[in-house]
Amino acid sequence: MSIALDKKQKIKESLKKTKEKRKNQIPKVYQLKISYSNLNNQQKQWLERVFLEAKWLYNYTVADIENRLNSKTEKLKQVEIKTPQGIETRELTCLSSQMKQGILDRIKKNLFDLSKAKQKGIKVGKLKFKSDYRNIPLKQNGITFKVLKDKNRIKIQGLKKPVRVLGLHQLPDNCDIAKAELIKKPDGYYIYLTCYIDKQNEKQKQEKINKPIGIDFGIKHQLTLSNGIKINYRIEETKRLKKLQNKLSRQQKGSKNYQKTKQKIQRQHQKIYNRRKDIKNKILSLLRRYEYVLIQEEQIKNWHSGLFGKQIQNTGIGGQIYDLSDQKGAVISMLKKNIETLISVNRYEATTKICSRCENRKEKIKLSDRTYKCEKCGLVIDRDLNSAINILKIGLQKVEETTIKNLPTDCGDVCSANWRHEVEQVKPVERDICKAKWRLKEEQAAARVLGSNPYVRVSYTSVKQEAPNFS
Ligand SMILES: [Zn+2]
Structure with missing residues (x-):
């Protein structure tokens, strides 16, 4: 007992x-x-x-x-x-x-x-x-x-x-x-x-990057970050899957061979799904290190519809696979669900037309123009990077407004958060981008997090400067 x-x-x-x-x-x-x-x-x-x-x-x-x-x-x-x-x-x-x-x-x-x-x-x-x-x-x-x-x-x-x-x-x-x-x-x-x-x-493992980041979603480069990092990923239906689907259509429904082919197809779907999931997790893991993640909402929806629908289907970042009807806004909702500090910029902001350095506004910029050239200040910059920086700047203004509104009068430490001081420093944009130390740290983080997936490519772009064109 x-x-x-x-x-x-x-x-x-x-x-x-x-x-x-x-x-x-x-x-x-x-x-x-x-x-x-x-x-x-x-x-x-x-x-x-x-x-x-x-x-x-x-x-x-x-x-x-x-x-x-x-x-x-x-x-x-x-x-x-x-x-x-x-x-x-x-x-x-x-x-x-x-x-x-x-x-x-x-x-x-x-x-x-x-x-x-x-x-x-x-x-x-x-x-x-x-x-x-x-x-x-x-x-x-x-x-x-x-x-x-x-x-x-x-x-x-x-x-x-x-x-x-x-x-x-x-x-x-x-x-x-x-x-x-x-x-x-x-x-x-x-x-x-x-x-x-x-x-x-x-916590120690996931070193934080104490700074906000803007993202431009594009077609040629799926993600362009405001620090010049570009992330491309491409997961396509495998040839084997297409072959198997053809085979299945010729087989008698319910037969033993039909079942076998069906199983093989499932296996292929699972493989593709795993690749997507890995890419998704890795991108999220990278973005979570940043203090704020700023995006432009409507940009992604456009990206989903019409002409580019097929490509979206293969980009791995959306939710359900092979179901285009479900893809609208999938990227946004995925980011919203997983990144607490996501802030989206109004879709009517002309983030592609404005110069990210002098804020001069162009009347038109063609989809085929991959470089943004500012006639006023001479900035020559990758088109997507220009947008990403604009999204960052506009988004940070929004953060500033809302946080100040929500803050109690005695906000103590919150007000001295690093990014707040960087907001003002961001204005001459190239200075921000050229901060070599930051850049290196961020590039290393991106390479470390994303590098192990063979379907992701990380590249970098920077700002070139040209003399102003006064003609
Ligand atoms: Zn300019």
Whole structure:
């Protein structure tokens, strides 16, 4: 009796300790791909089977929740499932009891969420049967799974040999591994690892650039930053995808080969999606370092419609793939969702026509003019860079107005924020751009963040000066 109590006390204490520790940590999920070519046959079969069994157990439980959602089900070695031939039994040989418990816990959680929604007056249905189960919880580090970092492998309960995974190098040395999930996707198997990382560490890693940035969205260069950095990215439908789609159209619907081709197409979609997502994340990661991100709203919408629609589809930054109707404003909403300090400039501001140095306004600038030449002050500058700087300047005025309005009278530190002083210094624009130290730091950051993706190209442009043209 006293031993049991003692144990309880110990668990309580360790839970308290963990809770205290978590206060200074943030959770992060790492996506690790299981290297399929390194799997042996037994492992391949096991992976296929374990997802099947998870589906059986899930459907078995959902079929009679009242009698089956309990710890007895966690111990079952076989379940009955409904097939076109009638009720049949299926052995559960791969699912461990911890995995079973995880699946049932999830059902409980779903039921709880449903009842909560119902209380709020939202119309809810019942839990549905699944035709595919793609996500198996691996609850406990050390039991359902174990990370062997130096070997680039993860041991999964039920599999004798650990599986080789890609991406373990991302894990910081001193992080707490909490839980994992085994995931099935069209392009392969993954393990999602949830870790807790020290907040301090994370902050240091993401060095901030204490300065605002303007962005021009264009066709030739997708992103031109007001510091002269240009980011190009291009993800196209692969040739293989087109070929497969052609093949599919010639095959008989529902046939075995049709299904096979369909799977291959899914895999291609997943690949393209992954590339896009990576580009998107990397661009966001770069932009988040800046104090403010300034854009011009309407610019992007134009960019989406009509002539340029097809190109947008391939730019990776929008939300849904292959759905053009959903693309309008996708970039903006993506940026809005992910960057807290995003500020958009009124779409009627003539950011392309105005000289970013002397503010002289041109009547017309053709889309084919890649360089902006100012007749008044002699500035010769890349067209997109000129716009990006204008967006930065106009946007900063807006920041200035709104922050001053929102600030309490005693604003203390806020008023001495660095960028505020830079606002005034920005005016002679070339001085800002030529600040070599800043420039170098920003270029390095851009190269570091974006450089590892082969579908992104980072280049730089700077301002040339010409004598004023008084003719
Ligand atoms: Zn000028």
